[in-house]
Every structure is written in C-alpha cells, then in structure tokens.
Amino acid sequence: MTELKNDRFLRALMRQPVDRTPVWMMRQAGRYLPEYRATRAKAGDFLSLCKNTELACEVTLQPLERFPLDAAILFSDILTIPDALGLGLYFETGEGPKFKHTIRSAADVDALPAMNPEVDLDYVMNAVSTIRSALGGRVPLIGFSGSPWTLATYMIEGGSSKDFREAKKLMYGQPEVMHRLLDHLANAVIDYLNGQIKAGAQAVQIFDTWGGVLSSWAYEEFSLRYMKKIVDGLIRESEGRRVPVILFTKNGGQWLETIADSGCDAVGLDWTTDIGNARARIGDRVALQGNMDPAMLYAPKERIRQEVADILRRYGSGPGHIFNLGHGITPDVDPEHAGAFIEAVVELSPEYHR
C-alpha cells in the first residue's frame, strides 16, 4: 500500500498533534457539485452510480479535486444493507428513499435472510479498494454504515418519516421483536464495516441520523446499545494503524457522555451543541467532529468565515477536533461557498495548533 501523505484527519481522531484542524464535509460528493450531477446522469440513477465501481470512484474524488479536504468518504448509501436484505430500495425523483417491502411484524423479522456483506455487497467492497488505490495515499478513506436503529426506521416505515410512528409502534408494542431486528442489523453492520476495513477503509463512521428522535432511555436501549455492540465487533487496527470509529447521532447532544463511553474514538456533533461545551464534557476522552450548521453555507462568504472562526475559538487550542458540518451539505449550496468554508478552516486553524 502506498504511504499516506496527509494523515492529519487520522491523527486528530487519535487526539494527536496536527499542524491545522482537518476538514471534510458530510455528503461532500453530491448534488451541489455540477460534476456529480453529470456523472450521475452517465450512470442513469443514484443506485446505479453506487453500483458502478469506476463512477462511484470518480464522484468520491470530485470534491478533492476542488477543495483541500483532508479525507475522502466512500460514495455509497446507508440503505445498501436493507436493499441487500431484499427490501427493494428505490428513489423517486424529488422524494427520499423508498422500499418495496417493509418490516412490520415478528414474521417479517424472522424471514430476513442471513447476509454476508462481503459477498452480497461486493460492489461496495470493490468501490472501497478501487477508491483506495485511486487516492494513492493523498488522504485517508472513510467507510461508513447506518446505525441499526436508523436502518430499522427506514425498513419499518418503508422510507423517510416525520414521526416514526410505525417504528415506535413496534419498539413500544413488541420490544423483543424490535430487539431481534436491531441485533440482526448490528451483526450485518459489523461484517459490512469489517469488509470495508479489509478492503482499505482507514476510518469508519456510523450515521445514527434518527437516534435523536428517541427518549433518553430508549436511545440507550434501542440505539446506543447496538452501536456499542458494533464498536466491540470492529477491526480496530489495519496496516499497522488504528482504524478510528466515529459515532454521529444527530440531535444526540444531551447524551454525549454515554456516547463517548461506547468505546468509539470520536463523536460527531450536529450544530445544536456548543463545541466548547462538548469539549469540556467529553473532550478528554474522545475527539470531536463538527459542527457548523450546513445552512450557514447559504450565507455570504464573510459570514461563513466568521462562523468558522467562532467554532475554532470555542473548541480552543490543541488537538482532537475534526472540522465538519453538523449534517450533510444540501443540494442547493453554491460550491464556492463550500470552498469558502474549507478555505477558512485551512487559513484560520493553524494558530490553534502552535
């Protein structure tokens, strides 16, 4: 394997000294980039793009050609696992993801096939190894998965949801069935992420996009518990380096202490938590990733720069911060504003690392 030329992202995840704060953006390869839209048109649709190794590699690298980012993230989706479990994922234009089949009963859960992600999702593993060699050591490659709870919400609801009524119906009404589903998903996620690590992913992030819609006890019982199980089952060292794990629970700000105790290396923060406060609470245990409101990218460039300066100041001096947005970049953002965000991190952060 070629040597890694820029390891500040991996170093910051280990809370080791760096020359400046590393930066990447959730959904950095996506519709806000005209070159992404052109490649997606070549593939036909989003899922075909995910399954086309060469084109998935091409879009992964697109944001790195434009911006001095410190990490690449595998181009794929969290819903590949339920798709491989036979639920039939599709996207209708202008709407979110949808499934042909839903999981609503004990019988549905028991009928789910056992899966082997390295075989059933071999296109993801191929994308990881292809991207890794195309990167040639420029920056590290992040692999990812959805959390069991977040995946379960899509599988039960059949798509996106506002109130998660079906998922919560199952969770409160038949908790043992919900636990069987979550356990099945956790095992699949462990094999899926370990497959990505074996194929060359150098860090992994678990997206718990919907953990924040749970009450505190339910978050611990139905979301965090299964993310812990995953963290315990992951390969933590590869190619002589630690493979750091980032847990991102959107709206999880009130549970930072318990998330930090999960065994992860870093906690992802959305913008509703003050990062200085988060550091005071857990920053001696784990690294922190975040957390500018992605909607700030609609503001004038000077305002974006001021917000970056503010977040850097609130985090303060020393290692352990990975700059990111508090959630994914939205499709209607001007790429130049994304550029201004990244440039501000590059220019303003060195003074915090002297």
Ligand code: CP3
């Ligand atoms: O960060 C990256 O650049 C890597 C790629 C990535 C995608 N999805 C690509 C994508 C990642 C990490 C994801 C994760 C994902 N997918 C999550 C968790 C993170 C989060 O945003 O909360 C969730 C909940 C999904 C499910 C999903 N897939 C949704 C809600 C959507 C958007 C539907 C829409 O039309 O807005 C997708 C589709 C999707 N995944 C797109 C991309 C670039 C857009 C598809 C397109 O090109 O039309």
